[in-house]
Amino acid sequence: MVLNVVVCLKQIPNPDLQFQISPDGKDIRRDALNYKLNGADEYALEEAVRIKEKQGGRVVAVTLGPKRTEQMLREALAKGADEAVRIAYDDPSAFDVGKNARLLAAAIRTLPHDLVLTGVQSDDYVNSATGGLLAGLLGLPHASVVTRVVVRERQLEVTCELEGGLQRVYALPLPALLTIQFGANTPRYAPLPAIMKAARQPIKELGPAALGLVGWDSIALPYSFGVRGLSPPAAKGHAEMVTGSVEEQAKRLAQMLRDKGFVRR
Amino acid sequence: MKGVLIIAEHLEGRLAPSTPELITTGRSLAAALGGAARIAVLGSGVRELADRLAGYTLDVLLAEHPALAEYTGDGYVRAVRGIVESNSPRAILVAHTSQGYDFASALAGAMDLPLVTNCLGLDVDGDRLVATRRLLNEKVQAKVEIHSERPIVVTMRPGAEKPMGPGRGMMTVTAVPVVIEPSAIRETFLRLERPQVQDIDLSGADIIVSAGRGIQKKENLVLIEEFAKAIGGVVGASRPLTDMDWLPKTRQVGQSGKTVRPKLYVACGISGAMQHVAGMKDASLIVAINTDPTAPIFEVAHVGFVADVLKLLPATLKELKA
Ligand SMILES: Cc1cc2nc3c(=O)[nH]c(=O)nc-3n(C[C@H](O)[C@H](O)[C@H](O)COP(=O)(O)OP(=O)(O)OC[C@H]3O[C@@H](n4cnc5c(N)ncnc54)[C@H](O)[C@@H]3O)c2cc1C
Ligand SMILES: Nc1ncnc2c1ncn2[C@@H]1O[C@H](COP(=O)(O)O)[C@@H](O)[C@H]1O
Numbered sequence: 001m002v003l004n005v006v007v008c009l010k011q012i013p014n015p016d017l018q019f020q021i022s023p024d025g026k027d028i029r030r031d032a033l034n035y036k037l038n039g040a041d042e043y044a045l046e047e048a049v050r051i052k053e054k055q056g057g058r059v060v061a062v063t064l065g066p067k068r069t070e071q072m073l074r075e076a077l078a079k080g081a082d083e084a085v086r087i088a089y090d091d092p093s094a095f096d097v098g099k100n101a102r103l104l105a106a107a108i109r110t111l112p113h114d115l116v117l118t119g120v121q122s123d124d125y126v127n128s129a130t131g132g133l134l135a136g137l138l139g140l141p142h143a144s145v146v147t148r149v150v151v152r153e154r155q156l157e158v159t160c161e162l163e164g165g166l167q168r169v170y171a172l173p174l175p176a177l178l179t180i181q182f183g184a185n186t187p188r189y190a191p192l193p194a195i196m197k198a199a200r201q202p203i204k205e206l207g208p209a210a211l212g213l214v215g216w217d218s219i220a221l222p223y224s225f226g227v228r229g230l231s232p233p234a235a236k237g238h239a240e241m242v243t244g245s246v247e248e249q250a251k252r253l254a255q256m257l258r259d260k261g262f263v264r265r
Numbered sequence: 266m267k268g269v270l271i272i273a274e275h276l277e278g279r280l281a282p283s284t285p286e287l288i289t290t291g292r293s294l295a296a297a298l299g300g301a302a303r304i305a306v307l308g309s310g311v312r313e314l315a316d317r318l319a320g321y322t323l324d325v326l327l328a329e330h331p332a333l334a335e336y337t338g339d340g341y342v343r344a345v346r347g348i349v350e351s352n353s354p355r356a357i358l359v360a361h362t363s364q365g366y367d368f369a370s371a372l373a374g375a376m377d378l379p380l381v382t383n384c385l386g387l388d389v390d391g392d393r394l395v396a397t398r399r400l401l402n403e404k405v406q407a408k409v410e411i412h413s414e415r416p417i418v419v420t421m422r423p424g425a426e427k428p429m430g431p432g433r434g435m436m437t438v439t440a441v442p443v444v445i446e447p448s449a450i451r452e453t454f455l456r457l458e459r460p461q462v463q464d465i466d467l468s469g470a471d472i473i474v475s476a477g478r479g480i481q482k483k484e485n486l487v488l489i490e491e492f493a494k495a496i497g498g499v500v501g502a503s504r505p506l507t508d509m510d511w512l513p514k515t516r517q518v519g520q521s522g523k524t525v526r527p528k529l530y531v532a533c534g535i536s537g538a539m540q541h542v543a544g545m546k547d548a549s550l551i552v553a554i555n556t557d558p559t560a561p562i563f564e565v566a567h568v569g570f571v572a573d574v575l576k577l578l579p580a581t582l583k584e585l586k587a
Contacts, residue, residue: 015402016536018559028405095409098373098380105374120366124401126539128366129373129382129420135338136374141451142338144367157455161521162276162363165460165514170337171453179366183508223379223413228395233406233561239553239569249570250580253552256568260550262472262496262529263585 001153003057003174004112007048007081008104008134010038011065011072012124025229027093037072040119044180046187047149048117049080055151058082060111064100066090070203077198078190085111085204089216096225097125101133103219106211108138115156116177120145131179142177143170147184267300270354270416271323272345274364275306275314276336277457283360283421285428288321290387290421291358292429297389298355305441307344309334315438322432326352330443335454336364338371343445345372351441354416356387356394361420363521373418379411382420394419402536403561424543464515465499467523472498475518475545476506479534479555479574483511489533492578495585501525503535519544533574537562554578 013019013033020029037045048059061076063069064087073084087107094100108116116138118131128144135142147167148159156172161181190198208215242252257263271291274281288304295302305326306315315327328344345368349357359369361383373380386397393410394417400407411417467473474493476486486500493500500516507517518525520540530548535541537553537560545551546565553566554574563569570577 013401015404016557018557019401019404021405028401095407097382101374126398126400127382128361129370129380132338132367132370133374133380136342136371136376139375142367142371143452144338145363159458160363160367163281163520164524165517165522166276167458168336169455169458171455173451176451182504221379222377222415223411223417225379226410228408228410230400231406233399233403233564239551239563239566241558241563241569241571243571246572246576246580249572249577250584253570253577253581254584256552257496257581257585260529262498 001055001151003051003055003114003151005048005051005057005059005115005117006108006111006113007041007044007059007061008116008118008130009041009045009061009063009072009076010119010122011035011063011069012038012122015123021230021232025231026227028230030092035068035072037075038119038122038124040121040123040180040182042187043182043184044117044119045076045079045081046185047180050185051115051149051151052080057114060085062104062107062111063087064089064094064103066092073203074198074201075190077201078194079188083204084201085206087206087211095125095227097127097129098133098223098225099219099221101130102137102221103211103216104130105134105137106213106219107206108134110210114175116140116175118177118179120179120181128179131177135177138177140175140177141172143172144179145181146178147181149178267298268352268354269295269298269300269302269356269358270348270352271302271304271358272368273304273306273314273318274360274362275308275311278314280314280317281360281362282428283362283423285321285430286423286426287358287360287421288323288429289426292323294356294358294387294389300355303352305345305348307333307341319436319438320431321429322434322436324436325438327438327440328443329440330445332445332447332450333443337450337452337454338367339450339452340445341368342372342375343449344443346376347443348441349376349416357416357418359418359420361422365420369418369420378415378418379413380418381409381411383422384419385422385425387419402538403564404559422539424546460514464513467499467501467516467518467525470499470525471527472496472529473501473518473525473527474498474531474533475501475503475535476533477503477535478505481575485575486511488575488578492582495582496529498529498531503541532562532566533578535562536560537565
């Protein structure tokens with residue numbers, strides 16, 4: 001059974017970085033960030049490509065974000081996506097997950113979709129909400145935190161992770177939406193010829209009109225949303241920090257382990 | 266439109282630890298709104314659970330139906346839709362757990378409701394709900410506000426609030442009608458799978474040295490093992506290491522792995538993502554080693570070393586042998 005798979009990919013600032021807050025306090029400073037494909041989305045993309053390779057069909061990678069996201073979409077093409085679509089909503093921060101999901105849903109409605117995949121969470125905003133919102137908005141059955149997918153004709157069998165290592169297994173009819181968990185597979189590296197080819201492939205750009213909107217702000221929202229402000233987190237119980245050279249730090253650590261009785265000798 | 270509706274989470278007759286925390290949040294939010302908090306229990310044969318919840322001194326709505334015997338997104342959305350339509354709460358509180366992600370967002374999508382997730386705190390400011398969240402691996406705090414005429418769906422991060430203990434009085438349990446045609450539920454529950462017990466059991470260990478992605482290469486695990494041995498500990502790990510099969514799944518500490526309470530926990534090259542912290546925050550002594558001074562692990566650690574773990578551990582081993 002041939003499947004049309006849509007996979008939602010988000011480009012995020014590398015979370016290993018240190019962040020500064022912009023002068024207006026409404027966003028982080030974005031002038032010197034490096035961006036990458038969101039962690040869980042690497043697994044969602046790989047799952048999409050594997051399903052296509054097994055079943056036949058097409059994988060369309062969709063993102064909502066500024067021009068810089070094209071680089072991520074090319075990476076997805078090089079890793080096996082057949083088509084890349086960018087919803088050209090250029091708000092660099094795009095904090096409102098409800099608005100993003102409604103725009104993504106509007107775009108997905110224009111694409112054939114037997115299966116929609118997202119990551120379980122975006123590592124920058126950690127909402128874990130886009131997938132479920134899309135399922136609700138698109139009227140699709142869904143499952144979250146999925147670690148295993150088996151396709152059987154018009155049915156899926158999926159394993160969903162709960163807390164503490166428990167898992168629940170469900171059967172779902174297609175079309176359906178799944179949020180894919182870290183570790184669901186082993187993402188591939190893009191082969192060089194595919195990277196070269198992807199560099200020349202067109203990226204489809206969707207403006208508001210393509211989604212039936214007058215402008216980005218004309219999407220109907222049942223609420224108003226605002227960012228009051230960003231700040232460094234209030235340090236709760238900050239650690240006692242041990243400074244100095246590695247040798248000095250090692251001495252302190254060894255001494256502490258001895259003092260507390262963790263070293264028997 | 267003043268009340269707060271809390272959705273209880275339970276599995277195999279046991280309440281999720283996040284539910285009493287939601288009760289705490291729900292009651293203070295309801296007080297700020299000038300309304301009452303209620304809790305809904307969905308399931309089949311869960312009367313006893315509902316009675317137990319009534320002991321937390323809030324009214325319980327009991328939604329029983331054979332189709333709710335196991336959690337499904339469709340089943341829960343149907344049942345809660347009915348409750349929301351007849352109660353019109355101002356906010357619907359759900360735990361930010363695996364089941365919570367699945368349900369809360371789908372409810373918001375299906376009913377076209379506002380949604381804010383993974384919150385650490387909630388305030389009311391006039392007609393606005395103000396939520397405190399964390400971004401970018403805990404490194405930035407954000408306050409966002411939502412104003413709506415419709416109930417706002419909120420998920421609260423487990424551990425953000427102290428759990429409410431049962432009170433003195435008993436409140437009422439009201440059965441609410443649930444209409445679900447079996448065909449309306451498209452997800453079919455097949456089975457629950459438990460982790461296989463092999464290898465060692467971390468949850469009983471007194472000393473754990475855990476490795477994270479910061480150790481860079483699988484070969485460097487030898488160093489972690491040597492250090493653990495020197496202090497009589499066992500080796501644990503963050504999730505990426507068990508995902509990559511560097512260590513068996515049984516060594517994973519965190520939300521989807523083991524919850525540990527050792528006397529000493531040494532976090533080596535672990536950033537301190539909320540899902541990892543959920544599994545180790547109650548250790549008596551937490552030592553963190555990380556090259557990034559802004560890594561959130563230093564927020565839960567008692568003692569922190571901004572250092573390259575691949576250098577600090579060999580140097581410490583030398584000191585210990587000296
Ligand atoms: C539903 C769900 C469940 C999850 N369950 C779990 C779980 O149970 N357990 C878990 O651990 N995670 C879990 N995760 C994943 C979690 O979100 C993080 O992705 C994970 O904990 C990150 O692991 P890490 O800290 O090893 O890696 P990273 O976040 O990549 O951090 C590596 C750290 O190493 C530091 N570093 C780099 N080089 C060095 C060096 N030479 N010396 C010292 N430090 C260095 C870096 O500064 C960085 O802070 C879950 C995620 C989801 C969505
Ligand atoms: N701007 C976006 N463009 C495309 N996909 C997105 C976007 N934001 C979120 N997603 C998808 O939704 C998942 C969950 O994100 P979140 O709900 O923000 O935690 C991500 O892993 C992506 O698959």
